[in-house]
Structure formats: structure tokens, C-alpha cells
Amino acid sequence: MIVNSLAPQPMPGAAASTVDLTKVYGSGETRVTALDGVSIAFREGEFTAIMGPSGCGKSTLMHCAAGLDTPTSGSVRIGTTELGGLDDRQLTQLRRDRIGFVFQAFNLLPTLTALENITLPLSLAGRRPDPQWVERVVSMVGLSERLGHRPAELSGGQQQRVAVARALVARPAIVFGDEPTGNLDSRAGAEVLGFLRGCVEELGQTVVMVTHDPVAAGYADRVVFLADGRLVDEMAHPSPDRVLDVMKSFAG
Numbered sequence: 001m002i003v004n005s006l007a008p009q010p011m012p013g014a015a016a017s018t019v020d021l022t023k024v025y026g027s028g029e030t031r032v033t034a035l036d037g038v039s040i041a042f043r044e045g046e047f048t049a050i051m052g053p054s055g056c057g058k059s060t061l062m063h064c065a066a067g068l069d070t071p072t073s074g075s076v077r078i079g080t081t082e083l084g085g086l087d088d089r090q091l092t093q094l095r096r097d098r099i100g101f102v103f104q105a106f107n108l109l110p111t112l113t114a115l116e117n118i119t120l121p122l123s124l125a126g127r128r129p130d131p132q133w134v135e136r137v138v139s140m141v142g143l144s145e146r147l148g149h150r151p152a153e154l155s156g157g158q159q160q161r162v163a164v165a166r167a168l169v170a171r172p173a174i175v176f177g178d179e180p181t182g183n184l185d186s187r188a189g190a191e192v193l194g195f196l197r198g199c200v201e202e203l204g205q206t207v208v209m210v211t212h213d214p215v216a217a218g219y220a221d222r223v224v225f226l227a228d229g230r231l232v233d234e235m236a237h238p239s240p241d242r243v244l245d246v247m248k249s250f251a252g
Helices: 058-065 088-098 114-124 131-140 156-168 186-203 240-251
Strands: 014-025 032-043 047-051 073-078 099-103 174-178 207-210 222-227 230-236
Touching: 014 058, 032 058, 032 230, 047 058, 047 186, 047 240, 058 174, 058 207, 088 099, 099 156, 114 131, 114 156, 131 156, 131 186, 156 186, 174 186, 186 207, 222 240, 230 240
Parallel strands: 047 207, 047 222, 099 174, 174 207
Antiparallel strands: 014 032, 014 073, 222 230
């Protein structure tokens, strides 16, 4: 058997990865290249923040890596599974079983209690919750006393903690967060970021977060920087001040 050495290969130890990922919107004079040949691995058990100036492609990268958007060309994998080879039903099942999502909007159902919102993904998948795992996740995000409350009875920070717990309850391979603290004040945002950090350290979770906030990025293990649809820099063990210095260089 002849193996094509140019074919994208799974990256060992990567919860998700892209190879030469390109995303183009429009055509002709309205053509916009949102991503331009991005290759990146999001390593298992690591917290990665994606940063860059507005319009740099960071949300597009996350949406393509999570199977929410289809790339124009290139390869996207969750673990060793190539998303380009899946039909709509398989892709929906993969997102449901192996990916967790936390968005800027909490996306909770107002008629359900906190516990019902948390276990909703399992209910939709026809799976029974593991009581011990649910209890561990709920305890970690500090919601044990609020499980019977509906979203309107919870603060913004508590609602986002419900969303984080919901993302974790199916034990996904990776959790993607798109500006997860964007609607929160600094105190509530710090709580949610602390929980995401705890997910990595205590549960071995892989977290990828798009953010524009250097303070939020300081919770990550590494920060990758995009500009004009390309990866331009990477920082391990980030601090808010170091991240801010890099962000200032984009504005210069």
C-alpha cells in the first residue's frame, strides 16, 4: 500500500487540529479570506486562548475547528476523526458526543431548572446522566445550592456557570468557548474563567477559548495570535501584561 505523505495526518495528543485550513467568503470583489492556511493543534489537557484584532479570523477558526462551519479547503480533525469525511448526521452526533460549547450568550432554556439545563444534552441524546459525574461537575462550578432555580432566578455569572457545566456533562473531548465572559462583569468573569481553568487541572479537560481580553487570556496555558487570517505568534505561560504588549503591536 502506498501512503500519500502529503495527506494531512492526525496529530498525536491533539484533541483537535487543523492543517492548511482556509475559509473564504464571497467571490469577486466581495471575496474575503477569513482564514489563510492555518495549521494548529489543540493539545489534550491544555487551555488555549485564541486572540487577535477584530476581523482577524479567530471566531471563524473556532467555528471551523468545532465543526460549526465548513472550511473552503484544508483538514479539520477532532482527535483522529476527519470532519470532512462525515455527513450531516455523523457531524451532528460528533458535536453532541465529543464537543462542548460555551458562548457569550448563555443559551439556557428559561423554562428549565439549572439541573435540567445542565443535563439537556444527555436528554436530547437519549443518554442517562452519570449521577457521580454530574455531582462532580456541579460541585466544581459551585451550583449545588441552585439546581432547582430557573435562569431568571440566577445571576449572569451563575447562568454562565450552568452553561459551563452543560458543556462538561457529556465528558467531551474538547470544550470551545467563544468570548464566554463577554457578557459578564469582571468578578463573574473571573469566576467562570477560574472554573474553566479548574476543568483543565482537575478534570483533564481540553479548553479552547476565543477572547479579546488579556486578563482572560492569562488563565490559559498558551495563547495563539491571529492577524489577517494567519497564525502570527504564540505564547506559553501567558500573563495579561505580556498578552497586552502583543495586542498593542497589532494596533501599531
